[in-house]
Amino acid sequence: MTERLFLSGNEAIVYGAIDAGCRFYAGYPITPSSEIMHLMAKELPRVGGVFIQAEDELAAINMIIGASWAGLKSMTATSGPGFSLMQEGIGYAVMTETPLVIVDVMRAGPATGQATKSAQGDLMQARWGRHGDQYLVVIAPMTPQEAYDLIIEAFNIAEAYRVPVVFLMDEFIGHGREIVVRRGADKLVVRRKPSDHEPPFGSKDPRIPPPMPRLGEGHYVLVTGSTHNEWGYRDVHGFETHYKLVTRLKEKIWDNIDKIFKYKVYGDPDARRIIVCFGSTCRPAIDAAERVGGTKVLRLITLWPLNYDKLAEELSGAGKVVVPELNLGQLVYDVAQVYPRSKIRVINKVGGGIPIYPSEIIKVLEA
Amino acid sequence: MAHYKVFINKKLCKGCGICIEICPRNALRFNGINPETGYRNPEQVGECIGCRQCMWYCPDQAIVVVDEQ
C-alpha cells in the first residue's frame, strides 16, 4: 500500500525501518536525531517490536547487538557525540558480523559543537572511527524520500553481508520536511540460517558471508569480539586465524563492491566540469549544474566501500572538479586519490547550519 | 555401611590441592606428577565419608565421589 506523507527525514527513517522489518530499537536522546527515537517509541509497539531507552549510547549500541543475535532486525540512531561513544560497539559488530543499522544525523562538531546545526563532518569517522582493520558500509541519502528508501536498502545490506551499516544523514535532511511516498520494500533480505555443519564465522568463498544462527535454537553459538576461528572459538595467539578472519571481513565487503557501491550522475553526463558530492550538498549542486549547463554532478550514495575505479572512470575526462562539503574537506581526499589535487576546487562551509547555495557553486564553476 | 570412592580425572586436574586441604578426613594426598599435564594429581589414601566437599570445591570438575555400596 502506497501512502503519500509529509515527513521529516527523521520520521521517514522510522517508517522505512519498520517497512524493512526493523523490530528493535535502543537509543539515547540526542539532537538532532531524537525525533527518530520519539517516533520509534510510538510506532514499534504497534507492529510488535520492542523499544527501549538506553542509559547511554554505549548501552544502546550493545543492546541492538544483543537483539540482532536474538533474531530481530535492529537499529539505533544518534548524532556526533553519541556516534563517538558507539564506535567500540560498532567495531564489535564488525568483528562478530552482526547486522545492524546505525543512523548518524550529523551535527557540527567536534565535541558538543553546535547541536542543532547541520554538518557533514562525520564522514571519516563513519569509515574509520574504530580501532583495528575493519570495514563496514556507509550510505548517505539526500532527501527525506531517500531516507525512507535507502534505510530499507541499509537493512538489506546489513542482513545480506552481516555487517553494520552506518546511515549518514545531515541535520538538514533529518529535520527538513518533504513529501515522502511510503511505498514499502520491493524486496527484503532474509537472514540465512546455518544448515548442519556450516560454521557461523567462516566460508570457503570470502565473498559469501557465513550464515547467522539465532540464539536459543540449539546451535550453541559462541560469539566473541576476540579473534576467533570459523566456529567462534577464541584464538588470541594464532597469526593464521587472525589474518584469515580480518581479511575475510574486508573481502566480504570489498569483493562485493559492485553490488554494494551506488552512485548517480545528474546534469550533463559528458560535461568536463564535474561536481562530486554526497548528502544534502547534492541538491544545490544539481540545481547549479542545471542553471549553468555543461556540468556533470557525480553524487555518491555509498560512501564506503568506495569504488575508486568507478570514481576514476567518471572523472577520467574531467577538466575542473568541484567538491562542495559542509566540513573542512573530507570527501576531497577520495577525489584526490584519482584526480590531481591541483585541479580540484573545494567549497567548504562549517558552522551555523548554513547550506552551500547554488550561487556559491556556480561562482566556483565559472571562475 | 556406605563405601565411597573418590575418582580423580587426571586430564582435568590442575593440582591446586584444594581437595586435599578441604577433606575433613585427610583422605587425599598428592601422588607423583602427571607427565601429560605437568601437574601433581591427588589420590585417595584414606577412608571417604561421602561429604563431597572435594567434588564441590574442585574448580576443575575433576573429582567424582561415588557411593560404591
Next chain:
Amino acid sequence: MRSAGFLGMGGQGIVFAATVLGETLYRLGYYVAQLQNYGASVRGGAVYGYVVFDEDEIVNPFIEELEVLVILHEQGRRRWENIVRKSEKIIYDKDLVNPVKNGIAMPIAEEADKHGVYRAMNMVALGIASRILGVKGIDEAVDEVLRSRKNYELNIKAYGIGLELAERARI
C-alpha cells in the same frame, strides 16, 4: 518554484509557522520542502523557517532568495542578512525590526497585542505570507491544519488578523 519564510527569535513560533505553511501546501497537493534553522534553547537566538513548493518535484530547497519573507525580530534579520538581501517581498515588524531596505513595515506585534493574540504573532505573520502567496484554497487548508493542533481558536484568530493586515496594506 515558489517560497515563503519567516525570520525571528527563539520562542516566537517561527518553526511552527513554517510547519503549518508546509503542511497546508502539502494538503493542497504541492510538492513541498520545509526547512528550518534554530538554536538549542527554546527562547533566544535567531530562528529561520521557510517553505519552498512547486507543482513538480523540488530539485533543490536550499535557496537564498525567497519570494515572501516575514521578519518578526531583529535577531533573525541580523543573522540571515544574505536571505534578507536577496528576497523579493519583505515584510517586517515596525517595532521589533530595524528598517529593511525595500521592505514593508507592518504593525504585526502591535496588532497582535491589541487583539489579545500576542502569543500567536507567528500566525499573524503566516496570515500575511499566505495572503501574499495567494494560493488557491490556502485559507481553508490552513484552517484544517490548525484544527489538528493545539490552541486552534487563538491561532485562527491571529491568522485572520494577518490576512487583514496584508489586505489593508494592499500587497
Next chain:
Amino acid sequence: MAEHFGLKYLRKEVLPTAFCPGCYNGILMNALFQAFMELGIEDLKRFVFVSGIGCSSWIPSPFIKADSLHTLHGRAIPVATGVKLANPELNVIVIGGDGDLASIGGNHLLHAARRNMDLLVIMINNQVYGMTRGQAAPTTPHGMITPTTPYGNPERPMDVASIIAGTNANYVARWCISQYIPLKNSIKDALSRYSRGFRFIEVYAPCVTYVVRREGKTPGEKLKELMKKCIRIETWKNMSREEREKHVATGVFKAEDKPGFIETYNKYIAQALGEK
C-alpha cells in the same frame, strides 16, 4: 567411570578450563551446574550466557555449552538486555567480574537493576583485575598493595550487593565461594522461585593468583579461612565496626517477586493499544 555432574553442561573439547590452578571460578561453575541439575535442566539450549572481559567472563565463553556472547569490556548487561527483550522466552544469564560489571560497566548494572530487567547477573568479586595482573578494582580492600596502588589502596571498596539492593532489583544476594550449598541454592532460587525481574548474586571469591598467593596462602587454606570470615548478614549487623571490617556479610539482601521490565512494558502497551 562416573562422570562429574557439570560435564554435560560444558564443551568437553576445550577442557581443562583456562583458569589458574585453584581458581574459584570453577567452584562457582560447580554450584551453577548443580543448580541446573537439581532444577532438572537437561541442556542449555534455551539459555544464553553473556559476559564481558575478564577471567570470570571466560566461564561461559567458551566453556559452557550454550549460546554465549562474549562482549566488550563492561557491556555484557546491555547486550543481555537486547537479547532478553528481543526474545523473552530465553533465559539470559550474565556472568562477569567486579571490574567488568561494577567499574567499566557500573552504569549499565545500575540501570538494568533500576529497570528490574529480566536478567540473572552473577558477579564474581575477586577484588582485583585478575586478567591484567591484579590492579586495584572498585572492590579492592582499603590499603591493599597492587601494581596500581603500590603504596596501599587509598580507596575503600564498594559494596555492590548493597548498592543493587537499593534499586528496584527483585533479588539480591551475596555469597562467599566457600558457602557452596547456600550459593547453589541461591542460584536455584534465582532461576525458579524468583524467575523474573533483575536478580543479582555477588560471589565473593578472591583471585587466587593476585590476592591469595600474594598473601602467601594456598587456595585451599584461603577457602578454609573464608569459611570463618564470611558470615550471615544478620550476625554481621550486630557486630562492632572493627569486627565488621574483618568479616564479609553474606546472605539474601532482598527477595521480591515484582513483575520485571518486560511484563510491565507489555502491560502498558496492551493498555494503550488494546489487547489483541
